[in-house]
Amino acid sequence: MKPLEYFKKNRERMLEELMEFLRIPSVSAQPEHKEDMQRCAKWLSNHCKAIGLNVEIHQTKGHPIVLARTPHSASKRSYMVYGHYDVQPVEPLEGWTKTKNPFEPVVKEGNIYGRGTSDDKGQLFTHLKAIECILKTGSELPFNVVFLMEGEEEIGSGSLSQFLEEHAADLRSEAVVISDTGMPAITCPAVTYALRGVLAFEVFLTGPDRDLHSGIHGGGVQNPAHALCSMISSLHDSQGRVTVPGFYDEVEPLSPYEREQFKKLPHNDESYKESLKLKKLFGEEGYTTVERRSCRPTLEINGLTCGYQGTGSKTIVPSVASAKITCRIVPHQKADVIMDRVCKHIENICPPTVSIRIVRGHAGDPYIVEPDSPKVQAALRALGRAFEQEPTIMREGGSIPITMEFKRKLGAEALLIGLSLPDDNAHSPNEKFSLECFDNGVATSVYLWEELSPLSS
């Protein structure tokens, strides 16, 4: 029997198993669920054993990490599948209209509703079930596959970094397959091949050493809010480009292949604008909205604080004005280099009438797998076969810190094959997972190992 025949025959039972998995309230953030986390890791461990995997539960300072491996073959290369069994808190409960109890999942209108359905139990389960289909039908699996399933993704993956470091030799992999992100539409399966990095800092300008009466002093001293606004204003030109010298030096132009692929993504400027109740879109000239949001670096004010912010007015020249700023950076930019350039530039443009202090915050590099790499192309073929749609590549504008961890600790690239749809309500009430995505996800995973197979030698 072929793996996907086996899947067809066993699908109802497999969905029942997913329901069992979903019923465990594995909310990592809430201490009252600490026992549930252990129970969930144990359930997962037992389930993997039943599939035919060799399982270890590793206790951590937080919640357990479950490792499950296919029977080892020394002649085969290894791949990792990453997923997480912890879920977000369910509050606010009144938002759950499709199922009253977020941990009592229900199937309705072609979806399965419940906490963790999409993020990430359902997505993770497609890979487990694919391996089951392969192993139980005695089909050829060209790789050793190890499932790394953690219980702290929703609270920052605190234990993962050290775990990877300690088990680096044992966990070395060709790549890490991750289904924990989204696809743009059911008609548009996609591999995410690049992520933006981020860096954060805060600028404080001080004028007079205290708030001053604006009647007595107004006009006689520089208002630090004016200085701050002028400095911030100068950080972008009228074309929406960042004016910091060297800001774009390492940014590589998008290839014609990439830009062509992005056109397949189901984005529409008009409906995007309406969804945010915007009067007019704005962004860097020469780029589409999709490109601006995922391929181009940015400098954003995240917060402004100055003077009096209560009701009514207070006639002061404020002493201090400050801005929280983050930059999104793109592949080939280095977070620390860009941080330096931006902060130095801001110091340079500070007028002599105020004092400046910059507090640097966190910084993370961007991430890229070359989109025409054999692995990405193999993943695209698997998606195309499973969804019977032309797949595409995409970039994410945000960051996924664990991808950097896998790169740094294991030297492994990530293959991000997201199965969550934009309306899946991850982190919100009425979280759901499309059964079509579940079915096609299992198929994608089965095809993926096939498609990667020529790369195994």
Place this chain on the structure above:
Amino acid sequence: MKPLEYFKKNRERMLEELMEFLRIPSVSAQPEHKEDMQRCAKWLSNHCKAIGLNVEIHQTKGHPIVLARTPHSASKRSYMVYGHYDVQPVEPLEGWTKTKNPFEPVVKEGNIYGRGTSDDKGQLFTHLKAIECILKTGSELPFNVVFLMEGEEEIGSGSLSQFLEEHAADLRSEAVVISDTGMPAITCPAVTYALRGVLAFEVFLTGPDRDLHSGIHGGGVQNPAHALCSMISSLHDSQGRVTVPGFYDEVEPLSPYEREQFKKLPHNDESYKESLKLKKLFGEEGYTTVERRSCRPTLEINGLTCGYQGTGSKTIVPSVASAKITCRIVPHQKADVIMDRVCKHIENICPPTVSIRIVRGHAGDPYIVEPDSPKVQAALRALGRAFEQEPTIMREGGSIPITMEFKRKLGAEALLIGLSLPDDNAHSPNEKFSLECFDNGVATSVYLWEELSPLSS
């Protein structure tokens, strides 16, 4: 006996009386002192009767207003002296080092320390004692003088406006003499002849209808903080001038006489800068710091609010950015006209990518008595004789709303003869009043009626 001979003979007794006045804790803001306010009005009333004045106590919704008149002569014109018997709260008590009890005044090092000494019981008392000196020596008083003494100055003079309206016919005056402001130095007596007005509004810019994930959306939408900063930045040019069209249209150039007089004021840029711990002064080109702070209109950001303001960073494109703004306006500018021009300009420069909403706040016109008017010149002569120093004219950068009330309700100009020194700690612990200012204040008041006398016909 001449009035000032009488003063010399009775000075110690008069200081004792002032102490009695100061001992009444007439804190208008604190309900627990409501009875003290009545007691203070009663004390003042009795005191005025003893001087020889005809007194009325008018109850209000707040604290009483005391009217005290010199014996009426139908052939004489009338002047008003305004003062207030209420004082600021005394907290923080630990700041009072010169006298442990702010309501137990002490004389030390040529000053009298205690709450209300300078603001305004001590200053008001100089005029009462001058009238006593004139009346008790049977000297000629060329005017009817009415003392209007209120108990709500420190809480906004809430009852005064209606009172003036109801008693307008009865209170019509040539001018209102007010000693409730400052003089630049004991060596520099001055008449304040102009005050700035003020207008307040708040600007709200809205981009997306909610805070957005800066990874997912950053670059694709206009950040309202950027728009706000660019707009604010453009409101001043590099010479510190406000760029709003028509902003300066009604502003009259300073006369050579005014600019010459201001040079006498004891201001020093270097020590001003140091007193505010500023690195460098900044203001409108072509004007001195004194002129910038008192004679030129301004546009000041009083507060900025946008996005995330807590600890650390939050990677959002904020939905809303707002600024609290006030303008100080100068004589011949009209508050409502300037409000219109500024708000319309700000609406005009708002980019089409964000929505703007402006909430207008309070607005008050500026105030001026022509500095070469006979009354101002008479007041200067009185100050010069009393202090034996060359007096000058000055402008205040702030507003004194009651001056506008007297102008509006009684058609009377204010003669602002401030006797408070810059280190008198008005509103702060260790409030004091210089005995030299007290003595010279009584003399100024005696001379003032003399000097105004030629204007009585």
